[in-house]
Amino acid sequence: MTLMQRRSLLLGAGALSLGACASTTVLPPPPATARTHLPPLNLSSDRIVRITVCSRPFRPAGPRVEAESLGDKRLVHNYGHGGSGWSLSWGSAEIARELALSGGVGSVAVIGCGAIGLTTATLLQRAGARVTVYASERLPETRSARATGLWTPDSRIADADRVDAAFPDVWERMARASWAMHQTYVGQPAEPVAFLDRYGVGGVRAPDPDTGFQPLPATPPVEIRFASYGSRLAGLTPRSRPLSPDQHGFQAERVRVAPEMQFNIAELSRRLIADFQADGGRLERRTFHTPADLTALSEPVIVNCTGYGARALFGDDTLVPVRGQMAWLPPQPEVRYGFYGNGVSVMSRPDGVGVQRIAGDMFGYDVEGETIDTLEAQDAILRAAAAFAPRPAAV
Template identity: 50%
Template sequence: MQTSLAAALAGCSTTSFEPAPALAPIRARTDRIFDIAVCLRPFRPAGPRVETERLGDVLVVHNYGHGGSGWSLSWGSSTRAVQLAMQASPTEVAVIGCGALGLTSATLAQRAGARVTIYARDQLPETTSARATGEWTPDSRIALVNAAAPGFAAVWEEMARASFKRHRDYLGLPGTPVEWIDQYAVSGGTPRITQSTDAASSNAIEPALAFASYARSIRDLTPRWRSVPADATPFKGTSVARGEIMVFNIADYGHTLMNDFFIAGGQFRRADFRSPSQIAALGKRVVINCTGYGARALWKDETLVPVRGQIARLIPQPEVRYGLVYRHVLTVPRRDGLVVQSFAGGERQGYGDTNEAPDRAEAEQAVRTLAELFTTSA
């Protein structure tokens, strides 16, 4: 979640400074933007839909609606979905969708002994999942405080812990699909951390749109934020904190997941479903539906709300291995480009916005804000 720097440091070790490693400056220039991508996060006020539905003789297991936590919760949510699917003891399973939830559901169904075919219009690089920031943020826009399903907090914790454990299996692999990095919050920055404040703290102005936060229940999984000497960093700021966060290099992670799926005998079929009847016609007894925001039209799920998000990517700098939060701008040092995202409007930014057109002005303003942190951006 996004909190103030003061809140991030509350309860953290601040009695002594930790030394700061040598940090390469980021070349924050607008002419280094080489990609701008927009995604519509599939948000459900009650939380993700992980449940079964009968479509004639077909058992459909829904696994969608994860807001800004799709990658972070993918393994845990898909574990629950596959457990429901395998209760029917199928020898074959169809998975609809090839994003983060589709791929993890397909992989876990294979490991459970089923032959799996993914049906989707696009493979991962062309899906909404490929346009995420790539940070471990398991309760980012996951539910509303006043609308979360009964017992969802416990379900969320189960999914978060299961996902965290599975993500660890991809540490140290070729291509670095998953890794840990240091993340800095500078001066007026707003760190996205996993030991965040109470559920409604960041949304007090509009209680009806207060996003839930459950991060306190898993604060044992990640180190606490600590102060570091500002003059030992390249940042222009008087107050600096450092945390550590897990990040997903989505291009490498997706490539690894797709390869593992095909090596295990998985099949991919290009398909663009317009109605559930087309899915029933596949002839599969069990289907796992991982269509994300597409479920709003396909399954007539009017509870799904789009939350627009945009990322810009700067040309990669291999020497930059740290993330930054400064003046409502987040920077993630992915291997496929330095991701820069503005969240000046907080977590409600983009709520209900279906516009998927890239906004160059927004991207350039975020990069210019980032440039303020460095003596030189050359």
């Protein structure tokens, strides 16, 4: 299930999932908690503190996780995770680790210090390898640091018409292993991973004509059938439930809610780097221009976790950038919920309230460059605020 399909399901009548291991007895829905007074979000575009933009590394055939030879070295690729890199990181790292250590446990070079590189380095280290991470940028500077940070394991992960027959099983293995590992960071100091209520909001009133929203940019003349595997995880994630109007603070026709896992990326990054270094891992800032540059490294095994950088470094022209932008407002620690609907996604993290324009999986597809669009940011905030605006009086 793509992110958009998951969203529409959350907004629709059906429950999200029934557990794969659940018995056939259908239990009544749990009693809803009355929550009429959600702490208000302060949604105003004059409060924007930063706007971040990044390209998702979309690969139609799905992430490349495979081994090959590079001179006398073993080269393992682990890149191309689209809009799912944080979500799938640990499971993908697990497969890359198996490939990297198949000849024995020794020294390994990991190229890349984003979500994929650091989780791969961590698992290699836990298996006993001596690991050095080489990268142009460290995690706070990488594209990974500009992600939304939600559990979105099949967001722009592949083109359903371009994956091989084994991929859905590989994806499921990655997703389940990642989910389990992410749980180990829940409830830790400063909450590197947390569960927050997330509302799906449908039927928000139309804006006033004089405060109309920005029109969407034209989508490219291709239509990708984005792979959708969410149903394979049935029972793993919490189910959503509908709320009656007295149980939420939105001005919307339909509202559902479910706890959703989110990554507090600043703290998770800090933890991953600190733990890696505390266990003897080394970080070295270095840029590689051609695969031949890698042969100069002393390590006999190299894991390539360069994300979209693999397009230039390894000439992988199948990588397509999918642009995404977030507008950030000052943190509101009292707001422990997020929502999506009316064409936006809003989340509350310790480093800020992020507001993102969303408009289907083709939005931002094949948009080169990471240029800030201030109008898009303002529009997203206007749309978000409309979800709370009072309804016009009935006539």
